[in-house]
Amino acid sequence: xxxxxxxxxxxxxxxxxxxxxxxxxxxxxxxxxxxxxxxxxxxxxxxxxxxxxxxxxxxxxxxxxxxxxxxxxxxxxxxxxxxxxxxxxxxxxxxxxxxxxxxxxxxxxxxxxxxxxxxxxxxxxxxxxxxxxxxxxxxxxxxxxxxxxxxxxxxxxxxxxxxxxxxxxxxxxxxxxxxxxxxxxxxxxxxxxxxxxxxxxxxxxxxxxxxxxxxxxxxxxxxxxxxxxxxxxxxxxxxxxxxxxxxxxxxxxxxxxxxxxxxxxxxxxxxxxxxxxxxxxxxxxxxxxxxxxxxxxxxxxxxxx
Amino acid sequence: xxxxxxxxxxxxxxxxxxxxxxxxxxxxxxxxxxxxxxxxxxxxxxxxxxxxxxxxxxxxxxxxxxxxxxxxxxxxxxxxxxxxxxxxxxxxxxxxxxxxxxxxxxxxxxxxxxxxxxxxxxxxxxxxxxxxxxxxxxxxxxxxxxxxxxxxxxxxxxxxxxxxxxxxxxxxxxxxxxxxxxxxxxxxxxxxxxxxxxxxxxxxxxxxxxxxxxxxxxxxxxxxxxxxxxxxxxxxxxxxxxxxxxxxxxxxxxxxxxxxxxxxxxxxxxxxxxxxxxxxxxxxxxxxxxxxxxxxxxxxxxxxxxxxxx
Numbered sequence: 001x002x003x004x005x006x007x008x009x010x011x012x013x014x015x016x017x018x019x020x021x022x023x024x025x026x027x028x029x030x031x032x033x034x035x036x037x038x039x040x041x042x043x044x045x046x047x048x049x050x051x052x053x054x055x056x057x058x059x060x061x062x063x064x065x066x067x068x069x070x071x072x073x074x075x076x077x078x079x080x081x082x083x084x085x086x087x088x089x090x091x092x093x094x095x096x097x098x099x100x101x102x103x104x105x106x107x108x109x110x111x112x113x114x115x116x117x118x119x120x121x122x123x124x125x126x127x128x129x130x131x132x133x134x135x136x137x138x139x140x141x142x143x144x145x146x147x148x149x150x151x152x153x154x155x156x157x158x159x160x161x162x163x164x165x166x167x168x169x170x171x172x173x174x175x176x177x178x179x180x181x182x183x184x185x186x187x188x189x190x191x192x193x194x195x196x197x198x199x200x201x202x203x204x205x206x207x208x209x210x211x212x213x214x215x216x217x218x219x220x221x222x223x224x225x226x227x228x229x230x231x232x233x234x235x236x237x238x239x240x241x242x243x244x245x246x247x248x249x250x251x252x253x254x255x256x257x258x259x260x261x262x263x264x265x266x267x268x269x270x271x272x273x274x275x276x277x278x279x280x281x282x283x284x285x286x287x288x289x290x291x292x293x294x295x296x297x298x299x300x301x302x303x304x305x
Numbered sequence: 306x307x308x309x310x311x312x313x314x315x316x317x318x319x320x321x322x323x324x325x326x327x328x329x330x331x332x333x334x335x336x337x338x339x340x341x342x343x344x345x346x347x348x349x350x351x352x353x354x355x356x357x358x359x360x361x362x363x364x365x366x367x368x369x370x371x372x373x374x375x376x377x378x379x380x381x382x383x384x385x386x387x388x389x390x391x392x393x394x395x396x397x398x399x400x401x402x403x404x405x406x407x408x409x410x411x412x413x414x415x416x417x418x419x420x421x422x423x424x425x426x427x428x429x430x431x432x433x434x435x436x437x438x439x440x441x442x443x444x445x446x447x448x449x450x451x452x453x454x455x456x457x458x459x460x461x462x463x464x465x466x467x468x469x470x471x472x473x474x475x476x477x478x479x480x481x482x483x484x485x486x487x488x489x490x491x492x493x494x495x496x497x498x499x500x501x502x503x504x505x506x507x508x509x510x511x512x513x514x515x516x517x518x519x520x521x522x523x524x525x526x527x528x529x530x531x532x533x534x535x536x537x538x539x540x541x542x543x544x545x546x547x548x549x550x551x552x553x554x555x556x557x558x559x560x561x562x563x564x565x566x567x568x569x570x571x572x573x574x575x576x577x578x579x580x581x582x583x584x585x586x587x588x589x590x591x592x593x594x595x596x597x598x599x600x601x602x603x604x605x606x607x608x609x610x611x612x613x614x615x
Contacts (some may be wrong), residue, residue, distance in 0.1 A: 032412055039409055040426045043489065046441040047429075053444070065455045066445060119338050126331030134339050136606070141346040143598045145546055147570045148587040151356060151580060152349035155365065175345050178338050190609075207330035236434035238549040243575060253436045257553055260440050269444060280437045287432035291425050294432060295493060 054078060054274035061269050077268070081275035085268070087259045088247070094275055096248060097255035101235060104166045104251055108173035109230040115174075116181020116226060117219060121211050123182065124189035125197050135186065141179035150243050157244055164245050172244070173234045180233075181226050184300055188222040189215065221293070228290055229297035232283045252279050350591065357584035365580065374585040384586065387564040390476045394565065395544030397480040398487070402540055403533070405484065406491025411521060413492070414499045424496075427489035435486065439553025442482040443469070446554075472562035475555050479547070479563060482554055487543065491536050498532030499525070538601045545593050566590050 049066045055073040056064070083093040123135050153172065154163075162168030192215070200210045241254040250258070256279045260272045287294050360370045378384050409427060413420055430438065445451040448467040456464030468474035502525055510520050548567040551557060557564040557572070564572075566586055574583030 032415055032417065036409075036412055036417060036423055039405075039412075040423060043426055043430060043485065046438070046445060046485065049445060050441050061450075065458045066451055067455060115338060119335055122331035122334040126329065128329045128332040131332075131335075134335060136602070137347070138339065138342050139602060140599070141342045143542065143594060143602070144346050144350065145567075145587070145590050145594050147548075147567055148353045148584075148591040149346065149349040150353075150570075150587070151365070151574060151584060152352040153345075155352075175341060179342060179346075182338065207334075232432055236436075238434070238436050238552070242552075243571070253434050253549070256434075256440070257436050260553070261556075269450065272440060273444070276437045276440045280433050283432045283434070284429065287429055288425075291428070295428060298431060298490060299493065299497065 050273040050277055053270050054277055056270050058266065058268060058270060077270035077274040078278070080268075080271045081259070081278055085259055085271050085275060086262050087255050088262055090248065092248075094252065094255055094259065094278055097250060097252045098278075100166055100249065100255075101252040104169050104173065105231060105234050108170045108177065108234050109227055112174045112177035112181050112230055113223065113226045115178060117185045117216070117223070118211065119178070119182040120185025120187075120189050121215050123186045125192070125194070125215075126207075135182075138179050138182055141176070142183060146176070146239055150239075154244060164247075164249050166245075166249060166251075168244055169237075169240055169251065172240050173230075173237065177230055177234070181230065184226045184229070184297070185219070185222055187300065188219065192218065221296075224290065224293045225297045225300065228286055228293050231286060232294065235283050353584045353587055357581055357588050359581050361580040361584070363578040363580065370581075374581045378582060378585045378589070381582075383561050383564065384566075384569055386561060387566050387569045390563060391545065391565050393476050394479050394483070394547070395541050397477065398483045398544050399537060399540040401480065401484045402488045402491045403536060405488040406536065407495050407526070407529075409488070409492040410495035410499055413496060424489075424493070427492055429489070430486045431490050433486070435547075435549035436553045438482055438486050439550050442478065442485070443554050446478050446481070469555065470559060472559045475559060475563040478554060479550060479565075482550055483544070483547065486550075487540065491540070494532050494536045494539075495529060498529040502528050534601075538597060541597055542594065545590060545597070 052068070052070055053061060053066065054077050055070040055075070057072070057074050057076065060070060060072065081093060082095055084091055085093050087094070087097070119138075123131060157163045157168045157171075160168075162171060196214055197210060200214050205213065236253060237251065238253045238257070241251040242257070245251070245254065256275055259275050355367075356365050357374050358369050358371060359366055360368050360373075413423060417423070446466070446469040448454070448465070448470065451466075453464055453466040456466070468478045506524060507520060510524055515523075546567065547565055548571065551563065551565050551568050555563040557568045566589065570583050570586045570590065573579040573586060
């Protein structure tokens with residue numbers, strides 16, 4: 001009897017201590033998840049606010065708060081933003097500007113990525129006099145602020161008859177994308193063993209054969225990273241667009257900014273938000289589908305020079 | 306390192322060039338890009354610098370006035386406002402992004418469920434244009450429609466959140482939106498750093514009875530030095546280049562109270578016909594970027610060589 005009580009007592013003693021430890025762990029975990037969900041709410045809030053607003057009519061916009069769910073949803077703001085909202089003086093919606101942007105993005109992304117791949121290969125796998133200096137000078141081109149080039153660019157575009165057109169923007173995005181794409185591929189190819197190149201050379205493969213048959217097939221991940229990076233950057237460009245195009249030739253972000261700044265009387269916030277979402281949709285979709293590669297591009301652009 | 310040879314150690318260690326590559330197709334391949342960059346980056350920088358020494362208004366005019374544009378620039382109230390704004394903005398934006406990014410990274414590094422999904426949510430603003438970000442936050446921060454309106458609707462009649470229209474506070478709305486855009490990116494940098502921390506060291510500290518807080522503040526965070534340094538450089542660099550966000554969120558206003566050097570440059574050059582002033586301000590922006598980025602790039606470059614050496 002006596003021994004029994006001692007045993008039970010000590011057992012419950014252990015139990016309560018273990019229980020308390022478990023409780024503390026549980027509370028800690030709950031607090032951790034609460035904080036993480038709180039952060040997620042902060043990041044999602046503007047998107048949610050935009051989505052809600054884009055499905056409200058102006059009456060609901062005026063009389064409900066930004067966080068209230070659209071109880072009588074309408075797609076009219078999306079339709080208006082796409083095909084009839086006023087961008088500056090012409091009320092044609094964002095449709096045409098979307099097309100402008102696609103025409104600009106596709107060639108600029110393809111050309112800059114291709115040349116970047118070749119450059120990266122040349123800079124990482126071969127030694128020639130001044131290779132490092134050349135790379136360093138190209139690399140700084142990634143970081144040089146465009147403000148200090150805008151006026152000469154304007155003059156050159158005028159000289160070549162490329163002012164106020166998508167052609168000029170394709171040229172600019174290709175040209176100023178090269179330092180970044182070159183850097184991406186150069187750093188990627190640095191990790192490819194030199195022995196592979198050597199073996200190919202022993203087999204008689206030249207510079208271009210090695211590139212096409214050995215290097216290119218193994219670069220798929222970096223090609224995806226570079227294409228996504230360039231696509232996002234060029235789709236979202238505002239500075240070149242606003243500096244060198246106007247009217248109906250502008251890319252989407254400039255048009256969006258014009259749409260939001262154009263207003264007489266009551267501001268159609270629902271159309272603004274629908275327009276903003278429409279403009280953000282392509283890069284968001286790419287992010288959702290290939291977020292891993294997008295983040296890799298971010299890190300490659302950031303951590304490695 | 307020898308100063309005479311340009312060939313770096315890692316490339317010197319690679320095998321000698323076979324005869325096939327004697328003409329160096331590599332050098333020939335890189336030449337067109339190099340020439341284009343030389344012209345469109347360095348040539349254009351030179352050209353802008355030349356214009357900043359002239360009295361150009363709407364068009365470049367080569368009547369040199371020495372440093373007069375720079376004196377004028379630094380006497381201009383509008384420019385000085387934009388420089389002060391840049392300091393306030395970049396400090397606020399960098400410090401808050403660093404803290405938030407670090408905290409989220411540490412929380413996310415506790416073996417949590419759905420880490421991938423949470424990371425996606427924290428990072429998606431990086432994929433969005435700053436124009437879109439600006440439009441969203443402009444509506445959220447607008448006293449008549451956004452948070453202030455929301456709080457009043459909840460019964461807080463005296464609620465006031467009017468930074469967007471307050472000349473003294475407008476620059477901090479830029480901080481809010483920019484932090485929202487970038488904190489997830491800083492989180493990703495720190496998370497990569499945390500994953501690289503040696504688990505043995507942490508375990509040893511735990512065995513010695515150190516609490517979680519002490520382990521983080523005294524062992525782990527000091528080990529994130531490199532991530533921290535990268536993040537700071539990137540944040541300040543981004544702050545200096547910020548343009549889209551300002552245009553979309555405050556457009557430099559009220560008045561010019563939230564102008565940054567980049568918007569000053571754009572307005573001078575393209576809207577007010579003061580091309581030489583615009584060029585002088587662009588040169589100042591370049592100098593700041595050079596001062597931040599060049600030492601950083603040099604450091605990364607050297608580290609890469611050292612890594613290849615060992």
